[in-house]
Amino acid sequence: MPLPNSDCSPSKILIVRFSHLGDVVSALPLYYGLRSAFPAARIAWATQTEYAPLLESLPGLERIISLDRRGGLHGIKRLWDELRAFGPDLTVDPQANFKSAATALFSGASRRVGPHSRDWREAAARHLVTEHAAPALGPHNCDRVTALTQYITKSPVTRRDPNVSAAELSAARASLEQHIPGEEPFLLVHLSRPKDPRSWPEERYLELAKLAAARALPTLFLSGPSEAALGERLAASSHGVYHWVGQRGLRELAALFTAAANRGAHLLACDSGPMHLAAACDLGVTLLAGPQDERATGPEAWGNIHAALRSTLQPACAPCKLRTCHHPRGPICMSEITAQRAMDAVAPRIKGVTPCA
Numbered sequence: 001m002p003l004p005n006s007d008c009s010p011s012k013i014l015i016v017r018f019s020h021l022g023d024v025v026s027a028l029p030l031y032y033g034l035r036s037a038f039p040a041a042r043i044a045w046a047t048q049t050e051y052a053p054l055l056e057s058l059p060g061l062e063r064i065i066s067l068d069r070r071g072g073l074h075g076i077k078r079l080w081d082e083l084r085a086f087g088p089d090l091t092v093d094p095q096a097n098f099k100s101a102a103t104a105l106f107s108g109a110s111r112r113v114g115p116h117s118r119d120w121r122e123a124a125a126r127h128l129v130t131e132h133a134a135p136a137l138g139p140h141n142c143d144r145v146t147a148l149t150q151y152i153t154k155s156p157v158t159r160r161d162p163n164v165s166a167a168e169l170s171a172a173r174a175s176l177e178q179h180i181p182g183e184e185p186f187l188l189v190h191l192s193r194p195k196d197p198r199s200w201p202e203e204r205y206l207e208l209a210k211l212a213a214a215r216a217l218p219t220l221f222l223s224g225p226s227e228a229a230l231g232e233r234l235a236a237s238s239h240g241v242y243h244w245v246g247q248r249g250l251r252e253l254a255a256l257f258t259a260a261a262n263r264g265a266h267l268l269a270c271d272s273g274p275m276h277l278a279a280a281c282d283l284g285v286t287l288l289a290g291p292q293d294e295r296a297t298g299p300e301a302w303g304n305i306h307a308a309l310r311s312t313l314q315p316a317c318a319p320c321k322l323r324t325c326h327h328p329r330g331p332i333c334m335s336e337i338t339a340q341r342a343m344d345a346v347a348p349r350i351k352g353v354t355p356c357a
Contacts, residue, residue: 004175004281006018008040008091009038009040009041010041010088010090010111011040011041011089011277012041012042012044012072012086012087012088012089012090012092012223012347013034013038013041013043013044013089013090013091013092014043014044014045014046014065014083014086014088014091014092014104014107014109015027015030015031015034015043015045015046015087015091015092015093015094016091016092016093016094016095016100016103016104016107017045017046017047017094017100018046018048018051018067018095018099018100019048019051019095020048020105020273021051021054021096021250021272021276021277022141022272022276022277022297023094023095023141023271023275024051024053024054024055024094024189025054025162025273025276025280025314026094026142026276026280027094027145027276028058028159028162028280028347029145029146029149029157029158029159029160029162030045030092030094030145030148030149030166031045031058031061032157032159032160032287033149033152033153033158033248034048034092034149034152034153035058035059035060035061036062036153036155036252037152037153037154037155037349038157038258042062042063042086043061043062044061044062044063044064044065044086044088045058045061045063045065045308046064046065046066046067046079046083046103046212047064047065047067048066048067048068048069049066049067049068052064052066052131052249053249053250053251054162054250054251054254054277054309055162056165056293057162057163057164057165057251057252058162059163059169061127063082063086063103064202065079065086067079067081067084073166075244075348079103079192079301080100080241080311082105083106083108083272084107084188085109085110086107087183088108088109089109089110089111089287090109090111090112090113091103091109091111091112091113091169092104092112092113092114092117093108093112093113093114093129094114094122094141094144094145094148094153096114096115096119096120096121096122096125096126096144097112097120097121097122097125098122098124098128100126101114101122101125101126101128101129102125102128102286102348104129105128108261110130110173111130111131112128112129112130112131112199112268113129113130113131113132113133113151113152114131114132114146114148114240114326114350115131115132115136115144115147116133116134116136116147117132117134118135118299119133119135119136119144119147120200125239127146127259129148131150131151132134133147133151133152134147134150134151138298138301139293139295139344140295140296140297140298140301141296141297141301142301143206145303150256153205153314157195158355160280160302161258161280161282162250162251162254162280162281162282164251164254164258167168168251168252168350169255169258169259169262171252171255172252172255172256172258173247173259173260173262173319175256176256176260176263177227178237178245179220179243180218180220180244182218183263184263184264184307184352185264185265185266185350185351185353186217186218186220186263186265186350187217187218187219187220187265187266187268187287187346187350188219188220188259188260188265188266188267188268188271189205189208189219189220189221189222189267189268189269190222190223190267190268190269190274190275190278190282191205191221191222191223191224191227191230191231191270192228192269192272193226194230194328195229195301196228196323196326197290197291197322197323197324197331197333197334198270198271198272198290198291198331198334199270199290199331199334200270200288200334200335200337201334201335204335204338204339205221205230205234205339206233206234206339207338207339207340207341208268208339209234209237209238209241210237210238210343211220211339211340211343212238212240212343213238213241214240215343215347215353216240217347217350217353218239218242219241219242220242220243220244221234221235221243221244222244222256222320223243223245224245225245227245228245231243231244231245232245234299235352239243240285250277254277254280256282257274257277257278257281257283258282258283260278260283261281261282261284261286264350264351265283265284265350266283266284266346266349267284267285267286268285268286268288268342268346269285269287269288270287270288270290270334271287271288271289271290271297271298274300275287276302277298279299279302279303279306280297280302282303282305284305284306284348284349285299285302285306285307286306286307286308286309286342286345286346287299287306287307287308287309288309288334288337288342289308289309290333290337291317291318291319291320291321291322291325291333291334292319292320292321292332293319293330294308294310305349307345307349308331309337309341309342309345310337311324311332311333311334311335311336312332312336313332313335313336314333315327315332315333318333
């Protein structure tokens, strides 16, 4: 299938999506679309080192070209050398900023395709590509990726998962059984990082744990090392509440989310990369949407099994993307979302759970 206004199909395709985790995950449909539309093409993906493992098992991906952000000039030169060695004739830039557009230009590809001019994160960089897709139909990154995919392949988006293998899924099921015994559906809660204005306060998580115990709803709190102490307090606070700590790799985390989805679980989470990864794995997600606009960052762009929950008290400064809250009362966008409202939102989405009174 040739590109629009092209006489032949590309033989080498480069995708440039460096960061962040949620955005790398959002670009997976683009990869599958290109792989399906151009089955004979060799495809490479340029990304940051920390996200490369997630892409390693994508079927038919020939090469991952990693950028080490801490590698300085040596890391940039290595990226340059690998781009030139691969030598794409088509480079696709869903990231749409100066770093990605410059990478597309340095790749040497004669055809460089990016989102529509109005959909760029850094608008001045749009001149570094040779073609632009049609405008996205919504504000979400998934909408931009869909528009870009359809422009190049002339086909709808059909796949978006990280291709969890049978072995990865089996290992995840065994680990899940160790941390939350049984086979019944459960509530999975991804703990947010302290001091992030997108985070839920500790007291809300504690209240949620007690509500879950009162309804005999098995609940697993998932955390990284920085939230480990909170997770331990939650597990100790209520019967039937469990905690799993550990900085798992991205492949393992994807397998965990897939295993949880197969068991009928539902995820409650704040805005984060793992939230998007869970949605891509078809694990139902309810987002605790705080200062951000859930239309642009929420899970609902991944399908109708997902939802977003907002505070009923929205300050004049919302929505915002600041990493420090300047409201006199602190991040009320998050603190005003009560545990009861969260339980009311997730309980109907878990099979066998008694509806909240």
